[in-house]
Amino acid sequence: MNNCESEEIVEAANIAISNLLPTKSRSLYDIAYNRFKKWCAEKNVQVYSENVLLAYFSENAKNYKSSTLWAQYSMVKSCLIIIYDNIDISKFPKLIAFLKRTGDGYQAKKSKILTKSEIDRFLSSADDKEFLMIKVGLILGIAGACRTDELVNLTVDDIEDVGSPLIVKIPKTKTKIPRIFVVTDVENMLELFRKYLSLRPPHVKHKRLFLYYKAGKCSSQPVGKNTMGKIPSVVASYLKLPDVACYTGHCLRRSSATLLADAGVDITTIKRHAGWKSTTVAEGYVENSIENKTKIANQVLREKQQH
Template sequence: MFEYTARMFCWHTSVKMQRITIMLDNLRQHRYISKFPKLIAFLKRTGDGYQQNRKSKILTKSEIDRFLSSADDKEFLMIKVGLILGIAGACRTDELVNLTVDDIEDVGSSLIVKIPNTKTKIPRIFGVTDVRNMLELFRKYLSLRPPHVKRLFLYYKAGKCSSQPVGKNTMGKIPSVVASYLKLPDVACYTGHCLRRSSVTLLADAGVDITTIKRHAGWKSTTVAGGYVENSIENKTKIANQVLVGTTTSAITKTVNVSESNIPSNINFENCTNETFNLNVNK
C-alpha cells in the first residue's frame, strides 16, 4: 500500500524532482526508504535526464543597446537607468533597491557608484561612462525626482516620478520588461538576477581574467567566476583556434626599426587573430 501511494503521488505531480524530494523527506520521517527497493528504482527511472534550470537568461550587448536607443523615455526612463546601473555594476536586485542619491557621484565625464552593503560583505565601487547617452539618461531621471527623497529609484509613470520608492519585486522585473519590449522568447526566464549575470558574461566575453571578474562582482571564491570565463565566447573561440588551427596565445614580440629613408607605404598583417600591436614613433 505504501509503495502504491508513492507511485500515485509521483504520477499526479508530473514527476518533478523538487516534489519528489519533498515526498522523500516526508517518507523519512516515518520509515526508511532503503526498505523499498522498487520505489528507489522507480524514482531513479522517472528522474533520468531531468535538468533543473535555475539560471536566468542574459541580455546581450546588442539587445541592451537596442532597448536604450528605441524605448520611449516617457515610459521606460526608470527602467533604462536601472538597466544601466545593474549592467555596469553587476548589481543584485536588493543592491539597486537600496541605492541612494548619496551613493552616486557625478564627476562630469562619468558616474562613480558606491555599493556599501552587499551580500558578500564586500563593498564595491563601479563607474558608468558616457556611452550611448547613459549619463544623459541618468541626469534626466535625476532631475525628475523629488529632491527630498534619498532613495534613487522611485515609481515613474508618464514622465513623472512619485515619492514612493520602488520595491524589490518591481526592480526584479526590469529584465523581463526589457525582454518583453524587445519581443524576446521566454520573457519569464529573464529574472532579477539577469542584470548581474549579463554584466559578468559581457565581461568574460571581453576576455578579462578571473581576478577582474571577482573584483567586479564582489565574489570571494574563484569557482563562480571561473565558470563564466570557462563558458565565455571569447575563451571558447580561443580554445577552438588552439585545437583546430594550432594557434596559441603566447606573446610574440617583434621589433622593426624604421628610419625616415625607408618608411613603408603600407604594412600588411595576415593570419592574425586576437593580436595586439604596439606602435612606437620616435621623432
C-alpha cells in the first residue's frame, strides 16, 4: 500500500478492480486462474515468464481443444493483468504464435441458418394453436438479430405498437450497447404478434413478454432460456430439415445477418443492426453468404468475358 493512500482508498480501489471481470462468468475466470496458480506452485514457479506460460499452455494443449485453450488463455490473461499481478501475457509473441499454431485447421461449429423461404413457409403453414409463441419468437429474433438472452428478457414495456412498424427496444445487450429495431407488417407478422399478446392472462404480475403457450393459451409462467433457445430447432423439425440439432439458439442471430448479407447490405449496416463491435465477426456472415458468393462469381465471369 502506498503510504499516501488510506486503507479506505485502497479498499475502494480493490472493490472497483474486482468488478472489472465479467459478472456472469467471474467464477470461470477464478477457476482458470487458480488452476494456473496451482500448476505454478507445483512447479515452484516464482516469475511468470514467457517460458512459464508456454510450458503451461503446452501441457494444457494435450487436454483441451483449440477453442477451449484460447478461452483459458483469455481468462488467465485477464486475471493476470486486471486483478492480480499486472502482467500482460498478450505481449508474449512466442506464446501467441504457439496458441495460433494449435488452432491450425480448426473451425468452430456454427449454427445452421434459416432461409427466407423456410421462414415464410413455417409462418404460413404451422398451426397457430400449437406454434404461435414459436412464430413470435422467430419473427422478433430474425428481425432484431436477437440473442437468446435478449428474447428471454424482453418485456411488454420494451415494445411499442404504433400500428406499423412495431418498435422494439433491447435495453440490455452483451456489448452493453442498447439496440432498437422495428418489425413491419410483412406476411401478417404484426397480426401474429398482436394475437399472441392478446392471450396474455390479466393476472400476470411480471412484464416478461414470452409466456409458456399450449393449446392456444398462455400461462403466467415466463419462457426460460432453454425453451427459447430451441425455437430454431423446433422450426427446423417442423420443416423436416436435416440436422435439426444444428439449429441452435444462435440460429436466429446468424440467419438475420445472413439475410442482410444476401440482400447486399454493407458491413457497417450489418454490424450496427446486430450490435457487433467487431467488423471481423460481421464479415464472416458475408463470406458465408451463398447469394454474395454468387454475385462475386458472376462479376468474375463477366470480367473474363469482357477480356
